[in-house]
Amino acid sequence: MIPGSPMQRVPAAAHNAASSIHVAHSLANALDALSEWGSAGAVFAGGTWIMRSPIRHEPLREHYVAIGRIAELGAVRIGTDVVEIGPVVTHAALAAALADLPEFNVLAAAAGRSANPAIRAMATIGGNLATPGFAAADCVPALLCLDAEIEVAGREGRERMKLEHFLQIRSTLAPGRLVTQIVVPRSERKTAHARLPLRKAGDYPVAIVSFSVSVDAAGRVQAARIAVGSVEPVARRWERLEAALIGRQLDAEGAARTATELAEEFVGRDGVDAPAWYRVSVLPSLVRRAAAAALGA
Amino acid sequence: MALSLTVNGDRVASTADPAAPLVDILREELHLTGAKPVCREGFCGACMVLIDGKPTPSCLTPAALADGCEIQTVEGLATPGQLNRIQAALDASDAVQCGMCFPGMVVSLTHLLTASPDATREDIRAALTGNICRCTGYERIIDATLLALATK
Ligand SMILES: Cc1cc2nc3c(=O)[nH]c(=O)nc-3n(C[C@H](O)[C@H](O)[C@H](O)COP(=O)(O)OP(=O)(O)OC[C@H]3O[C@@H](n4cnc5c(N)ncnc54)[C@H](O)[C@@H]3O)c2cc1C
Ligand code: FES
Ligand code: FES
Numbered sequence: 001m002i003p004g005s006p007m008q009r010v011p012a013a014a015h016n017a018a019s020s021i022h023v024a025h026s027l028a029n030a031l032d033a034l035s036e037w038g039s040a041g042a043v044f045a046g047g048t049w050i051m052r053s054p055i056r057h058e059p060l061r062e063h064y065v066a067i068g069r070i071a072e073l074g075a076v077r078i079g080t081d082v083v084e085i086g087p088v089v090t091h092a093a094l095a096a097a098l099a100d101l102p103e104f105n106v107l108a109a110a111a112g113r114s115a116n117p118a119i120r121a122m123a124t125i126g127g128n129l130a131t132p133g134f135a136a137a138d139c140v141p142a143l144l145c146l147d148a149e150i151e152v153a154g155r156e157g158r159e160r161m162k163l164e165h166f167l168q169i170r171s172t173l174a175p176g177r178l179v180t181q182i183v184v185p186r187s188e189r190k191t192a193h194a195r196l197p198l199r200k201a202g203d204y205p206v207a208i209v210s211f212s213v214s215v216d217a218a219g220r221v222q223a224a225r226i227a228v229g230s231v232e233p234v235a236r237r238w239e240r241l242e243a244a245l246i247g248r249q250l251d252a253e254g255a256a257r258t259a260t261e262l263a264e265e266f267v268g269r270d271g272v273d274a275p276a277w278y279r280v281s282v283l284p285s286l287v288r289r290a291a292a293a294a295l296g297a
Numbered sequence: 298m299a300l301s302l303t304v305n306g307d308r309v310a311s312t313a314d315p316a317a318p319l320v321d322i323l324r325e326e327l328h329l330t331g332a333k334p335v336c337r338e339g340f341c342g343a344c345m346v347l348i349d350g351k352p353t354p355s356c357l358t359p360a361a362l363a364d365g366c367e368i369q370t371v372e373g374l375a376t377p378g379q380l381n382r383i384q385a386a387l388d389a390s391d392a393v394q395c396g397m398c399f400p401g402m403v404v405s406l407t408h409l410l411t412a413s414p415d416a417t418r419e420d421i422r423a424a425l426t427g428n429i430c431r432c433t434g435y436e437r438i439i440d441a442t443l444l445a446l447a448t449k
Binding site for chain 2: 021023055062
């Protein structure tokens with residue numbers, strides 16, 4: 001991660017351990033291959049997490065099924081009530097598809113400002129949601145605040161669940177099952193994504209606040225969904241802050257003050273990039289930024 | 298199973314393992330040492346190559362997904378004996394210091410010149426988010442890019 005450091009020599013055995021990568025061209029074919037490999041197999045989407053396994057000292061799976069070229073999993077469909085997002089839509093493609101829909105500013109910003117341009121063209125939304133070890137994933141809080149649902153499928157059928165539930169079960173997803181769609185309801189709302197990387201861009205965010213509110217004609221908050229990412233190991237909603245904002249006139253300073261009072265409910269995670277306390281301490285500023293951006297939208 | 302890649306216009310076969318990072322094939326099998334595995338994490342851009350025309354970190358590209366693709370490394374960007382536009386501008390602007398980041402810079406910027414011919418200073422900065430330079434402070438690289446954009 002440190003530029004200018006000696007070139008990384010990873011022992012060949014560590015990164016060459018996968019014995020097959022099957023490139024699937026249809027969902028049915030991917031499901032067959034996954035079911036054949038069982039627990040020895042896994043989905044390979046953008047590879048931006050999997051290919052870094054040796055750096056994390058994690059073994060590769062024996063078999064991968066590459067799903068990135070499956071056309072039926074790569075579309076964004078914008079309907080009148082919902083937006084349906086295929087799991088292999090890349091961060092770059094998602095940001096471009098949502099660029100003209102202000103109600104999705106939060107998700108367009110999450111997808112469009114994560115990582116760096118080359119990574120955004122590889123990393124997929126499905127991979128972003130399905131990686132339990134990645135606390136700093138940008139699209140997870142963004143989709144929590146948009147009340148997204150996740151479709152999971154295996155050879156035996158499909159099921160739909162709230163993203164909150166998916167986050168609880170994702171690390172124990174049965175072999176042969178994968179995320180096949182992300183469904184996001186449409187509504188009149190003001191949304192924004194505030195992230196704090198240590199440099200202006202390129203780094204993981206130390207903390208993320210994803211913000212979505214509906215306001216009445218007088219500017220009072222009618223509904224609010226606010227999610228916090230990267231502070232704790234898994235992103236979650238900040239329900240006490242949401243409740244405190246309901247019925248109030250939305251103003252960025254006031255929201256930040258309330259966030260200061262409520263921030264102690266978070267137990268930050270220590271990381272090489274930032275200590276636990278720092279992640280929590282920046283939350284009020286991120287709430288201020290997110291609220292201001294949402295108001296401006 | 299042998300993989301078949303097109304690297305700088307040449308068809309080459311490789312028997313690398315399916316998850317072997319493309320950067321290792323380029324360097325160790327094909328002896329194209331321009332792309333450098335500095336971070337192996339997608340952060341630094343020193344291993345950047347064009348895959349089917351798109352800047353892609355070769356440290357994160359497994360051999361199996363490079364199969365059948367057109368790959369261009371920094372070694373293949375210029376016509377023999379003549380630097381390409383960005384190479385010439387970087388040279389004229391005296392932008393290179395240690396050179397560690399440069400193969401990746403040249404690959405990303407070669408793409409930018411065609412993909413965003415109207416790029417501004419800010420656009421160039423944003424395009425280089427994934428190309429880290431320890432030495433130069435970037436300003437001369439950006440100046441050189443603006444110069445290259447102006448010399449159509
Ligand atoms: C340098 C760098 C910086 C980054 N910074 C950020 C950042 O700041 N914010 C951010 O959000 N992202 C960032 N990313 C991208 C991040 O790695 C991806 O968003 C994501 O975590 C992995 O997506 P992928 O498609 O590459 O998944 P892969 O690496 O292919 O897979 C990751 C995991 O998800 C599983 N998986 C993938 N797709 C599915 C599916 N459809 N169903 C079930 N399981 C699936 C795989 O089996 C694997 O376990 C960064 C990446 C790099 C390399
Ligand atoms: S070595 Fe590939 S991005 Fe750093
Ligand atoms: S010139 Fe030394 S890292 Fe860029």
